[in-house]
Amino acid sequence: MELIKDGKRLDGRKPDELRPIKIEAGPLHRADGSCYLEWGGNKIIAAVYGPKEAIPRHIQNPTRAVINAKYNMASFSVGDRKRPGPDRRSREISKITSEALENVILTEMFPRAMIDVNIEVLDADAGTRCAGITAAAVALADAGIPMEDIPVACAAGKVGDTVVLDLMGEEDQEGQADVPLAIAPRTENILLLQMDGHLTVEEFDRALELAMNGCQQIATMQREALMKKYQSFEED
Amino acid sequence: MIEEGTLVFPGDKVATAEELLPGAGTADVNGTIVGTVMGTFMVNKKNSQAEVTPLTSTPVVLHPGDTVICEVKHVMDKLVLVDVLHVAGKHRHITGDKDAAIPVPDIAKAYVTSAKDKFKIGDMVRATVTQAGANIRLSTAGKNLGVIKSYCTQCRAELEVARDKKAELECPRCGSLEERHIAADYGEGNLDWK
Amino acid sequence: MNISSIKKDYLYRLAKQGKRPDGRATSEYRPITIERGVVNMAEGSAMVSIGNTTVLAGIKMDLGEPYPDTPNKGALSTAAELIPLASPDFESGPPRENAIELARVVDRGIRESGTINLEELCIEPGEKVWVVFIDIHILDYDGNLFDACSLAASAALLDAQIPNERFEMGENRPLPVQDPPISCTFVKYNGTIVVDPSLEEDEVAEARYTVAVDKNGDIRAMQKGLSGSFTVDEIRQSIATARQMAPTIRKILEG
Numbered sequence: 001m002e003l004i005k006d007g008k009r010l011d012g013r014k015p016d017e018l019r020p021i022k023i024e025a026g027p028l029h030r031a032d033g034s035c036y037l038e039w040g041g042n043k044i045i046a047a048v049y050g051p052k053e054a055i056p057r058h059i060q061n062p063t064r065a066v067i068n069a070k071y072n073m074a075s076f077s078v079g080d081r082k083r084p085g086p087d088r089r090s091r092e093i094s095k096i097t098s099e100a101l102e103n104v105i106l107t108e109m110f111p112r113a114m115i116d117v118n119i120e121v122l123d124a125d126a127g128t129r130c131a132g133i134t135a136a137a138v139a140l141a142d143a144g145i146p147m148e149d150i151p152v153a154c155a156a157g158k159v160g161d162t163v164v165l166d167l168m169g170e171e172d173q174e175g176q177a178d179v180p181l182a183i184a185p186r187t188e189n190i191l192l193l194q195m196d197g198h199l200t201v202e203e204f205d206r207a208l209e210l211a212m213n214g215c216q217q218i219a220t221m222q223r224e225a226l227m228k229k230y231q232s233f234e235e236d
Numbered sequence: 237m238i239e240e241g242t243l244v245f246p247g248d249k250v251a252t253a254e255e256l257l258p259g260a261g262t263a264d265v266n267g268t269i270v271g272t273v274m275g276t277f278m279v280n281k282k283n284s285q286a287e288v289t290p291l292t293s294t295p296v297v298l299h300p301g302d303t304v305i306c307e308v309k310h311v312m313d314k315l316v317l318v319d320v321l322h323v324a325g326k327h328r329h330i331t332g333d334k335d336a337a338i339p340v341p342d343i344a345k346a347y348v349t350s351a352k353d354k355f356k357i358g359d360m361v362r363a364t365v366t367q368a369g370a371n372i373r374l375s376t377a378g379k380n381l382g383v384i385k386s387y388c389t390q391c392r393a394e395l396e397v398a399r400d401k402k403a404e405l406e407c408p409r410c411g412s413l414e415e416r417h418i419a420a421d422y423g424e425g426n427l428d429w430k
Numbered sequence: 431m432n433i434s435s436i437k438k439d440y441l442y443r444l445a446k447q448g449k450r451p452d453g454r455a456t457s458e459y460r461p462i463t464i465e466r467g468v469v470n471m472a473e474g475s476a477m478v479s480i481g482n483t484t485v486l487a488g489i490k491m492d493l494g495e496p497y498p499d500t501p502n503k504g505a506l507s508t509a510a511e512l513i514p515l516a517s518p519d520f521e522s523g524p525p526r527e528n529a530i531e532l533a534r535v536v537d538r539g540i541r542e543s544g545t546i547n548l549e550e551l552c553i554e555p556g557e558k559v560w561v562v563f564i565d566i567h568i569l570d571y572d573g574n575l576f577d578a579c580s581l582a583a584s585a586a587l588l589d590a591q592i593p594n595e596r597f598e599m600g601e602n603r604p605l606p607v608q609d610p611p612i613s614c615t616f617v618k619y620n621g622t623i624v625v626d627p628s629l630e631e632d633e634v635a636e637a638r639y640t641v642a643v644d645k646n647g648d649i650r651a652m653q654k655g656l657s658g659s660f661t662v663d664e665i666r667q668s669i670a671t672a673r674q675m676a677p678t679i680r681k682i683l684e685g
Contacts, residue, residue, distance in 0.1 A: 041470055052329030123472075384436065
């Protein structure tokens, strides 16, 4: 498969272009904060509960809140049906997501508490961990959880010998490298960074630059989504 | 410093640490005062503090003046120990300590000799918070405050308001009469009354 | 430990006056919305809301062996996940008995009403058949999961295509589905019976009754749950209510 033709990708995007993204803050009634996110073919929903008393008690930290992110893929969100429940991949993503979010949340304000962040992938098309973190961050802001910044995530990678932003399904499968990145957009501090594939150091620099740039674009959309939900409040 | 009344998001710079101190809804991150919640930026001139008034719902922390629902865990002569379960009008979990105490002088406006005459273990009680923080203190002195649900000490059936005035409550099953400091709406199941 | 005993007092007091916490009449259903084809990766899908309850059902299909007792029929498997996203009371991990009961009641209604023509899903008798997986995700829990899940499963089946292309077996074609059952759930508390319970009503319910009726108003599945009981008359009355309600719900389902 030819992934890049005349400087255009399979879906017609330029190398530095994001897929279409739609973010909605607060669609769920039961959760303390929530977010629905469509990103290319990905559909993600995130919900936040807490802070609340951490249970079981032995996970409590006397000086700060514990962040408990759970990334889960719906059985029908992928090509071949996935068995329900966590596997090694989703456990790893849950762990690094918890750690990335913990960096910006003022956990010391809530000793012995736990903040649950549930991320459900309803439809998957590459880049679900980045989409999950981006949605979780909006859900946290919607829940009024104090944070130093609103985290945002986006991947870059290499396909058809070209460094590109935001890999879609086919590019992810056939591509040469994938670099998911999460940052705190104000400081551009890196909260999550993974890479698999093969890149030269120069290519990595370019990938990082593209992903940073993508993150900043998405950060604006996160704020717009929150603004939209609370616009009526602001006018009052 | 940004203009007062500006809408800010978590991470937005509102001032420098030289200009203002970090107040509610803000934090000092390496010398920069940033908003930590989505809301409206204000300056508390009295304390020279930057503040962000949240537009979102926020974690539920007990504050003096809150009306709460709690369950009685232990009764001594001079003190009732309770577990706070719910803050009236809030639909989120309570954050932080939920163990609280009602000192005997704060049970009722009238003089109470022993708290044991007014509360029993397992009673559900509406109270107001008089002191928050590490040692939470509550008061039940008020018409709408006091026990809103309780169980017979003899047979554990739910007690009802007594039909005659021999006692406050009676047991519909065994007929036992019991004393409590009851709220005006005892038994009506009002969670969010204030 | 919890405040449900206080909520119970409140609902009992309202019930005495013939009222429900959200102001509905005892036989009044909440508004239903159905959005079809929401998941690209699934063979079929539907997002169903009943009031503030929202569930998402997705259909996946795979090739497998038939059950030994039905060698010329496709197989059906239904699962419901009460994921912690939907409610602070749901926990992650393997399905608990509540989720299993829920999935089995949905499965029974669809199976017993012959909604899916399983004979048409046989490829080689005794050897190779289509297996239909219905997976239901609860996204927002405000009561009455039985009806929401049943409706979502039916709507997703109606939306589904057999994925022949993915298995290099020719063109995709619609899953043979017709006349799904309509499920109606009632709960009883303090002697009052209400249809389509909200979360508060589910929480204080002493007994629950679900009945699935077909296009002709015949009964295709039932489930009585929880520790309370119903009188025979109450069951008959509930069936009558369900039969009255089903055509309206069917219209929304078949949209």
